[in-house]
Amino acid sequence: AQSVTQLGSHVSVSEGALVLLRCNYSSSVPPYLFWYVQYPNQGLQLLLKYTTGATLVKGINGFEAEFKKSETSFHLTKPSAHMSDAAEYFCAVSPYTGANSKLTFGKGITLSVRP
């Protein structure tokens, strides 16, 4: 069975500071990996995903994540936080076998950005 670990429930950074949100997964084979963001009163929006190929993935709004198989990690980063980045962020995986596409999520991390 797959699982996703997002340590901590809340991260606070200053505007302009580095954002680092951690995600580790557990799976018998490397799964496909996703980061979603949920802004207040909105649905989850895909930030980026890793399927195959380059392990450094760039997403929307200046975010990127790097797949590290040896560390079973897919941490999300952004060099400089903006106030508009305040939201809840979810790491998710889907099985490597293509027929089953259900997502398994971590608990989510709330990002606050201080002025």
Place this chain on the structure above:
Amino acid sequence: EAGVTQFPSHSVIEKGQTVTLRCDPISGHDNLYWYRRVMGKEIKFLLHFVKESKQDESGMPNNRFLAERTGGTYSTLKVQPAELEDSGVYFCASGSGYSSTDTQYFGPGTRLTVL
């Protein structure tokens, strides 16, 4: 293009009552998913429709939950009778592809409170 819509946005009911949640996917999306987030926990998969057929309903908690997708368009999720532990946010997502790498587009969710 309209996104995934869900109705109602909030529902407050008494234990033992019936509630029906509705999801309208993005037009043309054959895949429709239901997920649930209980407070403080991770978002969990409930079931997956391909057109009008249930592809995977392994996440449905018990037989008090009934999901339908008439004509392969909108879907309803009925809870009857509702219990306190059914409280949470119910998300619907839709997708056009048949691979576990494909993006799922989420609605804003229905917040269900059972008193």
